[in-house]
Amino acid sequence: MNKNLESIKADRPNIITSEIEAISFYRKMDTKATVIDLIAGKYVLVEEYFSNGLQVLAELKRNLELKYTDKSFQGKRDCRSAFREASHRLLIKVKDNKLTVKKAPTIGWLELLYPDVSEFYISFPEIQGMNSSWQWYEKGVEVKTLDLFLHPFYGTYFPTRFDHLKLFDKWLKKYEGAKTNAIDIGVGSGVLSFQLIQNDFENIFATDTNKNAIIGVDKESKRLNYEDKISLNHGDLFESCNIKADIIVFNPPWIKAKHKLEEGIDKAMYYEEELFPRFFEEAKKYLNPEGKIVLIFSNLAQIDDEKSIHPIIEELQKNNRYRKDLHLRRDVRASSRRTKRTDSRDNEKVELWVLSAK
Ligand SMILES: C[S@@+](CC[C@H](N)C(=O)[O-])C[C@H]1O[C@@H](n2cnc3c(N)ncnc32)[C@H](O)[C@@H]1O
Incomplete structure (x- = not known):
């Protein structure tokens, strides 16, 4: 049940409607x-x-x-x-x-x-x-872990590499906890929510600061008949969330911003200093006692700058809020088999972190 979605207007490029010299x-x-x-x-x-x-x-x-x-x-x-x-x-x-x-x-x-x-x-x-x-x-993006094509809406982040989805799938297949409620922060094109649904989660509360992501996932959930399982909200982190979840999943932006962020796709790539502390602070309120936080991340920032701070490690070291249950890593393959990478991205790994509250 997706409330008030009709009132959301898509972000679109500026146009000129008057005559112009x-x-x-x-x-x-x-x-x-x-x-x-x-x-x-x-x-x-x-x-x-x-x-x-x-x-x-x-x-x-x-x-x-x-x-x-x-x-x-x-x-x-x-x-x-x-x-x-x-x-x-x-x-x-x-x-x-x-x-x-x-x-x-x-x-x-x-x-x-x-x-x-x-x-x-x-x-x-x-x-x-x-x-x-x-x-x-029009063409769609084939997501093999979902066994379907997704059709990403204008101005929405969608995956072009799939290693993180495989990692999440591997974890989901082994997960034996409750599957009543899940929260997907930063739903993007909907991939992680759809993985949760295909793995029998009953209700997903999904949110994104990008309006176009919410509009796009609404259309896709209807097309895929997942509509009854997903409730969408345009907002920041847990805004308007009224459930406690067995799983909170977040594939956040992976690179710390050195510029002022713009709305839309910019916030899929870059994060502001306060994003992770705010996420960890709030997540606790929305997690069932046995619940798990699943974070997808990458070592991309560290490859670029060895001294860059890893926000999940920082949280675990600095605060006494969460315990690390699991940390999986996987090599990132080039987007095309024919592309042989020789740059530093050869060392790129995606990470899956599972945390529970202390
Ligand atoms: C890397 S993308 C991941 C999208 C999708 N979950 C996936 O795995 O492909 C990060 C998403 O988080 C959203 N986002 C960034 N900051 C957010 C915030 N404070 N609250 C909610 N969503 C946010 C972005 O708009 C973007 O859609």
């Missing part, structure tokens, strides 16, 4: 001069062919790479941020919820996310993001 870009025009205008702060409108937009972006990249000669970490970051800033002034027109130029991809999100407006301008990079997301949504 922009330079029209056609194939035969001078791309270099157009890019100079774009960098100077003018809007450019992609006309005629979709590929004209790609041509402008390629020239913008070339221009900025020549300008930003400092190849240090900071230099590259400045270059990327200049690209982001200027590229968002490259616009494309949408009419009847479709792109108006020739040889453009069909992007269903233009209809699904903008039912209230059919004609507008949108930035070309946003369209590229929507296009890629739409292809994943």
Whole structure:
């Protein structure tokens, strides 16, 4: 039973609905001069062919790479941020919820996310993001541990590697405790909740700060007939939770943020300092006496910086709240068998932690 979900509106890219002063870009025009205008702060409108937009972006990249000669970490970051800033002034027109130029991809999100407006301008990079997301949504992501395809909603984190799901599956198959209630914090595309359901858990309370994740999992639970087993809530951690659980599962973001987090997918990757202390503080209130906290994590941050603090180890060492029952690790395989990794990700491991309250 999913309450009040109708009132949640999906996060979607900003659009321009008024007329706007922009330079029209056609194939035969001078791309270099157009890019100079774009960098100077003018809007450019992609006309005629979709590929004209790609041509402008390629020239913008070339221009900025020549300008930003400092190849240090900071230099590259400045270059990327200049690209982001200027590229968002490259616009494309949408009419009847479709792109108006020739040889453009069909992007269903233009209809699904903008039912209230059919004609507008949108930035070309946003369209590229929507296009890629739409292809994943249409094609689906095969999740072998679930024996099904998931169709991730726009702006939602979904797995592209599956080692953590295999680890969770291995643990679930051996789990012999109660299966009445489970809480899934940060439900994302729904994978962990669906694993719990397939392993006979009766009620799942699932939450996420990302509205699109909640909308997407609502659709997926209906499609998969899991609707009666899952109750969804858009909110922070245990907000609005009114059950005590046998299992609380959380696959949190794995990297500590050095920047101010934006809503949406950013919070799937990066965490703020206070996320773990808040989680551990609150989780105790929602755990049955025999209940277990299952955390999925990775050594990704440690590979990058040996001194980085592991938030779960820190909790166990500093506070006297939880006991470690189990810690499993598994090598992460490259996303494609053909990709041979030679970088530091060779050492990457996913971790599954099981804790109980003291
Ligand atoms: C790494 S993703 C995991 C998604 C999914 N559970 C999976 O295993 O594929 C982390 C998720 O946690 C959500 N999240 C981050 N901070 C949160 C918070 N304070 N409360 C609830 N969800 C949060 C993110 O939006 C994201 O969907």
